[in-house]
Amino acid sequence: MEIFTSINKRLTLICLILGLLLALAMLVGIATGSSQKNFTAITQLFTSLTNPGSTEHTIIWKIRLPRVLLAAMVGATLSLGGLVFQVLLRNPLAEPYILGISGGAAVGAIGGMLAGIPFFPGVTASAFTGSMATLALVLVLASGSQAGRKDSLLLAGVMMNAFAGALIMFLISFSQSSQLHHMLFWLMGDLSMTDTERLPLLAILLPCYAIIFILARPMNILLTGHEAALSLGLDVRKVSFVLLISSTLMVSIVVCLSGLVGFVGLVIPHILRLIIGPDHRLLVPASLLGGAFYLVLCDLLARTISSSGELPVGIITAMIGAPLFIFLLWRAKQ
Amino acid sequence: MTAVSAEKISLSYGDKRVLHRLSFQINEQNFFIIIGPNGAGKSSLLKALTGLAQTDSGSISFFGRDQQAYSRREFAGLAAMVPQGLETGFPFRVADTVLMGRSPHLGLLGREGQKDYDITREAMEETDTVHLAKRTLNQLSGGERQRVIIARAICQQPRIIFLDEPTASLDPAHQIRIMDLLEKLRKQKKITVCMVSHDINLAAMYADRLLLLKEGEIVVTGTPNQVLREKLLEETYGCRLLVDNNPVSGTCRVSPLPAGLKC
Numbered sequence: 001m002e003i004f005t006s007i008n009k010r011l012t013l014i015c016l017i018l019g020l021l022l023a024l025a026m027l028v029g030i031a032t033g034s035s036q037k038n039f040t041a042i043t044q045l046f047t048s049l050t051n052p053g054s055t056e057h058t059i060i061w062k063i064r065l066p067r068v069l070l071a072a073m074v075g076a077t078l079s080l081g082g083l084v085f086q087v088l089l090r091n092p093l094a095e096p097y098i099l100g101i102s103g104g105a106a107v108g109a110i111g112g113m114l115a116g117i118p119f120f121p122g123v124t125a126s127a128f129t130g131s132m133a134t135l136a137l138v139l140v141l142a143s144g145s146q147a148g149r150k151d152s153l154l155l156a157g158v159m160m161n162a163f164a165g166a167l168i169m170f171l172i173s174f175s176q177s178s179q180l181h182h183m184l185f186w187l188m189g190d191l192s193m194t195d196t197e198r199l200p201l202l203a204i205l206l207p208c209y210a211i212i213f214i215l216a217r218p219m220n221i222l223l224t225g226h227e228a229a230l231s232l233g234l235d236v237r238k239v240s241f242v243l244l245i246s247s248t249l250m251v252s253i254v255v256c257l258s259g260l261v262g263f264v265g266l267v268i269p270h271i272l273r274l275i276i277g278p279d280h281r282l283l284v285p286a287s288l289l290g291g292a293f294y295l296v297l298c299d300l301l302a303r304t305i306s307s308s309g310e311l312p313v314g315i316i317t318a319m320i321g322a323p324l325f326i327f328l329l330w331r332a333k334q
Numbered sequence: 335m336t337a338v339s340a341e342k343i344s345l346s347y348g349d350k351r352v353l354h355r356l357s358f359q360i361n362e363q364n365f366f367i368i369i370g371p372n373g374a375g376k377s378s379l380l381k382a383l384t385g386l387a388q389t390d391s392g393s394i395s396f397f398g399r400d401q402q403a404y405s406r407r408e409f410a411g412l413a414a415m416v417p418q419g420l421e422t423g424f425p426f427r428v429a430d431t432v433l434m435g436r437s438p439h440l441g442l443l444g445r446e447g448q449k450d451y452d453i454t455r456e457a458m459e460e461t462d463t464v465h466l467a468k469r470t471l472n473q474l475s476g477g478e479r480q481r482v483i484i485a486r487a488i489c490q491q492p493r494i495i496f497l498d499e500p501t502a503s504l505d506p507a508h509q510i511r512i513m514d515l516l517e518k519l520r521k522q523k524k525i526t527v528c529m530v531s532h533d534i535n536l537a538a539m540y541a542d543r544l545l546l547l548k549e550g551e552i553v554v555t556g557t558p559n560q561v562l563r564e565k566l567l568e569e570t571y572g573c574r575l576l577v578d579n580n581p582v583s584g585t586c587r588v589s590p591l592p593a594g595l596k597c
Contacts, residue, residue, distance in 0.1 A: 003429045003458070003467035004451055090423060214443055221434055225421040227386050232490070233410025233438035278424040 007281055014282055018289035022072065025296040029068040030060060032304060066196050070257065071299040071313070072292035073202045074191065075264055076209070077254045079291020082265015083283060084212060084247040087219045088240055091153060092270065093328060096131075096251045097262035099157035103164030104134025105255035106187065110171045113183075119256070120201060128252040134160050135248060189261035189314020191299050201253060208250040209288060215239060216280040223278065261295070261314045263321020268294050270328065335397070337362040337494050337526040338383065343392030345375075345382050345550075352378045353550045355392065360494075360543075362397075365520055366528040367537040369561075370547035371571050376530040377498055379547065383528070384415045384496050397493065410438035414487035416497040419479070425470035428482050432458055435489025457488040461515060477508035484515065488523075495519070497529035501536060509533070513540050538562055538586045546570060562586040 051057050078096065085094040085101075096102045108130025112123035141156035172183055212219075218239045221229045229236050254261075268291045269283065276282050295313065298320070302311040338360040345353040352375045360366045368376050381387035383394060385401060394401045396412060404412065420431070435457070436450040458464045461481045471479060480500050487495050497516070501509040517540060519525045531537045537544060537558070544561040546553040548570045554561050564577040567588060574591040 003455065003464060004433070090421065092423070217437075217440075217445075218442060220426070220430070221437055223421065223424045224426070224431070224434065225417070227381075227415075228417055228420055230386055230406070231384055231410060231413075231415035231417075232434060233405075233407035235406055235442075239442070273424075278426055279430060 007279070010276070011282055011285065014276060014286050015289065018286060018293060022289050022293040022296070025293050025300070026068050026072060029071065029296050029300050030064045032300065062196065066199055067191055067299070068296055070199070070202070071191050071296045073205060074254050074258045074261060075268075075291040075293070075295025075298075076288040077205055077250045077291070078261060078264035079268040079287045079294070080209065080212060080265075080284065081247045081251045081254075083269040083280070083287045084219075084243050085265070086269060087222055087280070088243060088247075089153060090223060090225075092273075093154060093266065093325065093332075095263065095265040096247075097260065097264075098154065098161070098266065098325070099138055100134050100160030100164055101131045101138075101248060101251060102255050102260050102262070103161045103168075105131035105252040106260055107164050107167045107171070108252070109256050110168055110183065113179075114171060114175055119195075119198060124201070124253055124256050127256045128249055131248050131252045131255070134164065135244070185312055186259040187314075188312035189259045189317065190312050191258050191295075191302075192310070198257060201257065204253055205250050208246040211242065211246045213284050215243060216284045219243070219280040219284075220278070259312070259314065262318050263325065264291055264295060264317055266328075267317075267321050267324055270324070335362045336360070337364070337397060338528070339395045340383070341393045341395075343382055343394060344390045345378055345387060346390055347378075351550060353382060353389075356550075356552055357392075358545060358552060358555050360526060360528055362493075362526050363520060363524050364526055364542040365517065365540050366526070366543050366545070367541040368528070368530045368545045368547060369532075369534055369537055370553075373549075374547040375550040376547055378550075380415075380496055380498055380528075380530050384413060385409060386415070407438050407441065410490060412493055414490040414492035414495045416480075416483050416487050416495065416500055418498050418502065420471060420483060422470075422472040425472050427467070428463060428469055428471065428474070429454070429458070429467040431471060431482060432463070432485045432489055435486035438490055453491070454485075454489050457485045460488060460519075461485040477504050477511065480504070480508075480512055481515070484512070488519065492525065494526040494528060497527070499530050499532060501531065501533060509536060516540070534562070534567075534588045535580075535586075538588070539580070539583055558586050562588060 082095040085096060085099065086092050088094075105127040109123050109127040111130070112126035117123060117126070138153070138156045138160055142153040168187065172180065175183065218234055221232055221234050222236065222239065226236060269287050272283055272286045272290055276286060295317070298316045299313045302313040302316050305311060336359050340356055340358050342355045342357050343353060344351070344355055356379070368379060370376050378387060382389050396404070396409075401409070414435070433446060433450065433454045436446060436454065440446065440450070455464070458467065461484055463478070463481050463485050466474060466478055466482065471482065474482065484500070500512050500516075504512065513536060516527050516529070520527050541558055543556060544558055545555040546561050546566070553570050554566060562577055564575055567575050567577065571590070574593065574595070576589045576591055578587050579585070580587040
C-alpha cells in the first residue's frame with residue numbers, strides 16, 4: 001500500500017486550479033468596473049490593453065490593473081496572516097482582524113498620517129509598532145489560565161479591537177474635514193488606491209511570503225504541541241518569533257494600503273483546510289492564491305453591487321466572514 | 335556504557351520544590367522504569383531528563399557528554415520523547431505524523447527524501463500502524479495512537495527513548511502490546527528505554543532497573559527484586575500492600591490491600 005501521497009503532485013494541482021481561478025477573477029476584475037467601460041469581449045479587452053493613448057488604455061493601466069493587483073495582494077496577505085496566527089496560537093479562530101492586530105495597525109497608521117510623516121517608512125513603521133503593541137497586549141491578557149485560553153484569547157482580541165476603534169475615532173475627531181470622508185472609507189477597507197506610487201510597497205510582502213513558505217514544515221510540527229515540537233528538535237522560540245514578525249509586518253503594510261479588511265484570514269484558510277487538510281506545505285501557497293482570488297471577487301462585488309457608487313470592500317468581507325465566524329464558534333461549542 | 339548520568343539534579347516550579355538532588359544512572363540498552371505515588375515528580379523528572387524543563391542545579395549527561403553541550407536538534411536525534419498525547423485539534427494523517435519524526439535529521443529547511451520515507455515506513459511496520467496510515471490521529475483508539483507516537487519516536491532513530499505513562503488508560507491486552515513492542519525495540523534496535531509508569535506489576539515484569547520516587551527524592555533504585563519490598567512500598571505509597579511472586583513470570587507481584595481487610 002502506498003502510504004505517502006506525493007506532496008509535489010498535490011502542490012502542482014492545487015496551484016494550477018487556484019492560479020487559474022485567480023487569473024480568471026483578475027481578468028473579470030479588469031474588464032468590469034463602475035465607469036461604464038465594461039469590456040465584454042476578450043478581444044476588445046486586449047486591443048484596449050495594447051493601444052496606448054486611448055481612454056480605455058488609461059483606465060486599465062492606471063486604475064483597474066493596480067486595483068486588481070492590490071486586491072489580490074491584500075487578499076493573499078490577510079489570508080496567509082490568518083493561517084500563521086492560527087498556527088502560532090493553535091486556534092483555528094485566530095485572525096489578524098479578530099485579534100485586534102489590524103486595528104492596532106490602523107491606530108498607528110492614522111496617528112502617523114495625522115502627524116504628517118511620510119507614508120514610507122513613517123506611516124508603515126508606525127502601523128507596525130501599533131500592531132506589535134496590540135499583539136503583545138493580547139498575548140499577555142490571554143496568558144495565564146490554560147483551560148480558558150482559547151476563549152480568553154478571542155475575548156482579549158475583541159476588547160483590543162473595541163479599544164482600537166475608540167482610539168481611531170478619537171484621533172479622527174482631530175482631523176480636518178477634508179480628510180474625514182477619505183479616512184472613514186479607508187477604515188472600512190478601501191482598495192481604490194488613489195496613490196499608485198505606493199504600489200511598489202507591495203514588494204515588501206514577497207519576502208514575507210517566502211519566509212513563511214520556507215517555514216511551512218516547521219509550522220506543521222508546531223501544531224502538534226509546544227513540547228512535542230521541542231522534543232523533535234525544533235527551536236520553537238526562534239521559529240515562532242520569525243513567523244510572528246513577518247506576518248505582523250505584512251499585515252501592517254496591508255492595513256496601511258487598504259485599511260481594515262476583516263475575516264479573509266478566517267474564511268479562506270478554513271475552507272482550504274477542509275478541502276486539502278492541515279499540511280502547511282500545501283496550505284501556505286493555497287492560502288495565498290485562495291485569498292487573492294477571494295478578495296478580487298469581493299472587490300468586484302463591492303464595485304458593482306451598488307448602482308450609486310462603490311462600497312468599501314471590508315463591508316463585503318465582514319458580511320460573509322462574521323456569520324461564518326459565529327457558525328464556527330457555535331459548532332466548536334457543540 | 336552509561337546512557338544517562340544524573341548528578342544531584344534539582345528542579346522547582348516557582349517556590350515549589352519538585353525534585354531534590356537526584357543522582358542516578360541509566361545503563362545503555364536497559365529497560366529503566368520510574369515508579370512512585372502521584373505527585374512524586376515522575377513526569378517532572380522525565381521533563382528534566384529530556385530538557386523540556388530547566389533544572390535549577392546539577393548536571394545530566396548523555397553518553398558521556400553534558401546535555402547542555404548538545405544542540406536541540408542533535409539531542410532530538412539522540413533522545414526521543416513519547417508524550418502522553420499529541421494535540422489533535424488540527425487533524426494530521428498518521429503517515430504524516432510519523433514522518434515528522436524525521437525532523438531532527440532534516441533541519442529547519444530540509445525536505446524529506448526517499449530515505450526518510452523508507453525509515454518512516456519501517457517504523458510503521460514495526461509498530462503495526464501501516465494500516466492506519468491514511469487515518470487521522472483523532473480517529474484512533476488510545477492504543478493505536480500510542481503506537482503511532484512511538485513510531486514517530488523510532489523515526490528519530492534515537493539511542494534512548496523516553497515515555498510518559500505509555501500504558502495509561504489502556505486495557506491489559508494493549509498494555510502488554512506496548513510493553514512487548516518496547517522490549518523488542520530494546521533488544522533489536524539496542525535502544526535504551528526509560529519510562530514513567532503507574533503500573534508496578536507491569537514495571538516489575540519488564541524493567542531491568544526501577545527507580546522509586548517520593549516527594550521529589552529517590553527512595554531506592556535497583557533491580558525490581560531490590561526495590562519492590564513490602565515495607566518500603568507501604569511507607570512510600572502509604573497503604574497496605576502484599577508483595578509475592580507471580581507464579582508464571584516469577585517476577586514480583588504487588589497487590590494493594592483494602593484498609594479494612596483482616597489478615
